[in-house]
Amino acid sequence: AQSVTQLDSQVPVFEEAPVELRCNYSSSVSVYLFWYVQYPNQGLQLLLKYLSGSTLVKGINGFEAEFNKSQTSFHLRKPSVHISDTAEYFCAVRGGSNFGNEKLTFGTGTRLTIIP
Amino acid sequence: DAGVIQSPRHEVTEMGQEVTLRCKPISGHDYLFWYRQTMMRGLELLIYFNNNVPIDDSGMPEDRFSAKMPNASFSTLKIQPSEPRDSAVYFCASSGGIQIVGNEQFFGPGTRLTVL
Numbered sequence: 001a002q003s004v005t006q007l008d009s010q011v012p013v014f015e016e017a018p019v020e021l022r023c024n025y026s027s028s029v030s031v032y033l034f035w036y037v038q039y040p041n042q043g044l045q046l047l048l049k050y051l052s053g054s055t056l057v058k059g060i061n062g063f064e065a066e067f068n069k070s071q072t073s074f075h076l077r078k079p080s081v082h083i084s085d086t087a088e089y090f091c092a093v094r095g096g097s098n099f100g101n102e103k104l105t106f107g108t109g110t111r112l113t114i115i116p
Numbered sequence: 117d118a119g120v121i122q123s124p125r126h127e128v129t130e131m132g133q134e135v136t137l138r139c140k141p142i143s144g145h146d147y148l149f150w151y152r153q154t155m156m157r158g159l160e161l162l163i164y165f166n167n168n169v170p171i172d173d174s175g176m177p178e179d180r181f182s183a184k185m186p187n188a189s190f191s192t193l194k195i196q197p198s199e200p201r202d203s204a205v206y207f208c209a210s211s212g213g214i215q216i217v218g219n220e221q222f223f224g225p226g227t228r229l230t231v232l
Contacts, residue, residue, distance in 0.1 A: 034220065042225060042226075043120075043207055043209075043223035043224050043225045043226050044159075044207070044209075044221075044223040045223070046220045046222075049220060090159065102147050102164065102171075102219075103161065103164065103172060104161070104221060106158070106159045108158045109158060109159070
């Protein structure tokens, strides 16, 4: 079984400043990792995902994440945030094979608030 | 593509009434997931289907909850009788399944349920 820990429940950041949202996972098998964003009153939308290969993954809206196997982390970063990035961000993990592992385990979310 | 469609978007009902939430997955997707989101418990997986067959319902809170998928394009989540603690946002998601490596889940906009 897998688990995900998002250490920060809320992160306030000034506009145009960089941000890092932290995610650590636990798993005894290889994993696929995902970051989803939820804007107010909307469903979740995929930002990026790590399946294999390069550990630096680029996603939509200027976000990127780095997979670190030794530290079991998948932190999300953006070099310069905008007001429109205000949202809740969820890290998720699932087993890294396509057979019988469709279930995603989500973290508790990090609320990112951009301060003008 | 219209994405995952959920109805109704908002539902207000009284305790003891039956509630039926509906979901139409993305055409061609063979996995369907039902989630519940609350402030206290975050995002919880209730049940998921593969090719219309329930695979894992371990997240269904109790016998008052039931879910069906009569065909590939329609699923329902029913609560009977409803209780105030069932108030939450219920999300449906679908994914392309085993033939796509690391396939992501696509979420619907959610149904906000309020039980008075």
